[in-house]
Amino acid sequence: MLIDSHCHLDFEALSADLDGVMARAALAGVTGMVTISTRVDNFSTYAGIAERFENVWCSVGTHPHNADQELHIQTDDLVRLSAHPRCVAIGEAGLDYFYDDAPREAQAVGLRRHIAAARVTGLPLVIHSRAADDDMAAVLEEEAGQGAFPFVLHCFTAGVDLAQRALALGGYVSFSGIITFKNAEEIREVAKLVPADRYLVETDAPYLAPIPHRGQSNEPSFVRHTAEKLAEVRGITLEQLGAETTANFGRLFSKTGLS
Template sequence: MLIDSHCHLDFPELAADRDGVLARARDAGIDGMVTICTWVDKFDSIRAISEEHAEVWCSVGTHPHNADQELHIETADLVRLSAHPRCIAIGEAGIDFFYDNAPRAAQETGLRRHIAAARITGLPLVIHSRSADEEMGQILEEEVGQGPFPFVLHCYTGGLDLARTALALGGYISFSGIITFKNAETIREVCRMVPADRYLVETDAPYLAPVPHRGQSNEPAFVRHTAETVAAIRGVSLAEVGVETTANFYRLFRKAQSS
């Protein structure tokens, strides 16, 4: 029993064969998935997917790449839209200094608005952080100091210091197919270190397909390969990873239990 805590079922690579994608996920033992919003202005289409499929939940948020194009989205908008029964998270939002597709000031503004929405609603914030460990750690410490909020660092690519900071602040860490790549030893080290009650697995589909599917379009069924690698790294069974990550998912995404 596994849950793909982060995928993008609205993206063209998955939307073209969504019924097939969901069927293959069921066949692989994937009991649920969260289709993650990257444009608040497109939330209606994200929400519709979750309404049509009982195994799919959704989030509402603006990806950092789009931050400067959705500065009109206020915290109150996120709070209002997140009230939908199938919406169980805020995000994804964050900072990405690897691509720098949006001005850094806009990314930080958007992130702090999403943090405020997570704090108000109690819904977890799905955080995108890339090549910004120091800045992300500082923002998290500042914001948690103003009032706690639940969060997960999704598709973790950072170092040990950011992971320790996030865990100390009550956050969760989610591992994607990157953990199966040869050059991902630091991420595997983080995986060994994370407590059993603080980690999740995801695909970030259609991106980052794990070995043995690397180079292909990713899909929720492939989260099983990520979970198998996590199990090997942590020295436990795949079944144990399934039990732990499912329990962690429902503890973090509490609204999923009733939606």
Template sequence: MLVDSHCHLDFPDFDGERDALVARAHEAGIGVMVTICTRVRKFDQVLAVAEAHDSVYCSVGTHPHNADEELDVTVEDLVRLSAHPKVVAIGEAGLDYFYDKAPRAAQAQGFRTHIAAARATGLPLVIHARSADEDMAAILEEEMGKGAFPAVLHCFSSGRDLALKGVELGLYVSFSGILTFRNSEDIRAVARELPADRLLVETDAPYLAPQPKRGKRNEPAYTAYTAAVLAETRGVSVEEIAEQTTENFFRLFSKVPRPAA
């Protein structure tokens, strides 16, 4: 079994075919999917997708692109919403200096709010980090000093130093279809170096479809392509990567019940 630890099944790209999408994922060996919230104000839509499918769970949070729109969302709000049985993570939140769609101060403020919620609930924080390695590492180190919290650097595309700092602080690192791109040798080098017990796989669907589906709409079934490249990169079998990343997922996302054998 594989797990798609990060997708966006509430997005309109999937309107009218979510049942078929989930069925295709199951056929491809994907046993669990986590659909990730990007705006607390649209959380009800995310939760509805999770509630409609036994194998789909969700998070609650505000993407850094939308940070300035939801600075009124409090730690207490996130804690309250995360009490639902289907909510298994906080986020995604973080820093994105590539697009800079929200002021950096707002991104940092929102990020720290989500960290506090992860610390309070014990649920993993799903971290978005793009072109912000130094500030991300500094905030993570400072906040860990206030009290530990579980977290994953999702859709990893940052530098080696951030990956190693994340692992040092107890974080997990998740790889998406970017790992399969021909020009992603730097990312594969990071994936090769990290401890096996910190690795996850994801799609970030509908974005970033892996080879050989690149350029098409991504979907959870395609997690298998990324897992295959991760196995090749690390010189192990696909079965070993599936077993390891799935075990890692359930250790981090501890609120998700393991499917019956």
């Protein structure tokens, strides 16, 4: 049993064939998934997908690429929308200095508003962090000093330092299909170090399809390939990995009722 903790079912590559996507996921042993928000203004779309499928949940948040376009979204807005029964997380929000699609100041403002919403609601914050390790760690540590909040570093692509600092704050780390790529040795080393009760698997579909589907549009059923590689890296069976990641998902995304 596997759960895709992060995908984007509203993106056209998946939304055009949602019934097929769900059927293939079931055949691959994927029993649940979270469709992740990238724009709060589109929340009704995410919620509608989650309402349609009993094993799909959603989040509410603004991707850092869109941070400057949703500066009108306040913490209270996130808290209010997150009360939807199918909404189980805040985000994704964070810092992306690789693309810098939005001013860094806007990204930081958005991240802190999302952290505040996670703190108020107790829902996990789904964090996007790319090429921003030092600033991300500093923000997390500063904010944690003002009150704990649950979070996961999704699609982990950073170094050991950010992972260790996040874990020290009680955070989780989620691994995507990148872990199957030939040049991802540093990420595989991190994957060996994360405690058994603190890691998740995801696709980030429709992006980052794992080997042997690299270059194709990703989908939740492909999380099995990521899980197989992650199990190999950690020296455990796929069955054990499925049990551990499902338990971790239920604990972190407690609103799903799977804990």
